[in-house]
Amino acid sequence: MKVLFIGDIVGRPGRNSLKAHLHTLVERYRVDFVIANGENAAGGFGITVKAAEELYSLGVHVLTSGNHIWDKKEAISHLDKEDRILRPHNYPPGTPGRGSIIYPLGGRQVAVLNLQGRVFMPNIDCPFRAADEEVKRLAEETDIIIVDFHAEATSEKVAIGYYLDGRVSAVVGTHTPVQTADEKILPGGTAYITDVGMTGPENSTIGVKNEQVLERFLYQVPTRFEVPKGPTVFSAVVIEINDDTGRATAIQRLLLTNP
Numbered sequence: 001m002k003v004l005f006i007g008d009i010v011g012r013p014g015r016n017s018l019k020a021h022l023h024t025l026v027e028r029y030r031v032d033f034v035i036a037n038g039e040n041a042a043g044g045f046g047i048t049v050k051a052a053e054e055l056y057s058l059g060v061h062v063l064t065s066g067n068h069i070w071d072k073k074e075a076i077s078h079l080d081k082e083d084r085i086l087r088p089h090n091y092p093p094g095t096p097g098r099g100s101i102i103y104p105l106g107g108r109q110v111a112v113l114n115l116q117g118r119v120f121m122p123n124i125d126c127p128f129r130a131a132d133e134e135v136k137r138l139a140e141e142t143d144i145i146i147v148d149f150h151a152e153a154t155s156e157k158v159a160i161g162y163y164l165d166g167r168v169s170a171v172v173g174t175h176t177p178v179q180t181a182d183e184k185i186l187p188g189g190t191a192y193i194t195d196v197g198m199t200g201p202e203n204s205t206i207g208v209k210n211e212q213v214l215e216r217f218l219y220q221v222p223t224r225f226e227v228p229k230g231p232t233v234f235s236a237v238v239i240e241i242n243d244d245t246g247r248a249t250a251i252q253r254l255l256l257t258n259p
Helices: 011-029 049-058 073-078 127-139 154-164 210-219
Strands: 002-006 033-037 062-064 100-105 108-116 145-150 170-174 191-193 198-201 232-241 248-258
Touching (some): 002 011, 002 145, 002 170, 011 033, 011 049, 011 198, 011 232, 033 145, 049 062, 049 073, 108 127, 127 145, 127 154, 154 170, 170 232, 191 232, 191 248
Parallel strands (some): 002 033, 108 145
Antiparallel strands (some): 002 232, 100 108, 198 232
16 A cells, blocks of 8 residues: 655645645555644644644545644644544643544555654653554554654654664654655665655745744744745655555655745
């Protein structure tokens, strides 16, 4: 089977980029399953029910997220009602929502697990130990397991890739969100990339107006961040997985622009 994993969707420009490219890519690569990180899909910070529904309608099967999933108040209650949107699994027990899903797909099942790093991030539960327990549980149902590891530090992302190598089909990094050129198949058959990148405004500082970010860096004062208009970029990876073993056989990085 083939999985398309789309990088951090930022605001309306990101949703428009998805609309411009997704259908064509699904047909061209014969994609079976679409995952997208949607934690910044509404206004560049957080996600709303309306934005999530738009992404589903465009063909996204499962939405992953990260630390910004809590930015829109309405999303918090929605997490307990909608199992197609995930928050990181290693938040403490009792946190709203869920961190994984087993998705039925034409006689097969695909598991998606969302984890969050701790280096330069909120000090939540250990992602490595949380992965041990949850991957073991998911593997009882399916051999195909895709992990979104939402983390800041490259070292932590690389480490968890090798830690889960041979136990999951893919580890895809998100959060930074600058696409890295290190896609590979690890020795145990797990597809890996440190960061899949961003789907949003191209002429921006990771999705925010450049002048606002510069003001923050130059003067160190609180600044309102906004998503700029203009050309967009679409970042993703296509992962090919052996249905019988759950091991990845190929990973291809995509980076497309739209005027």
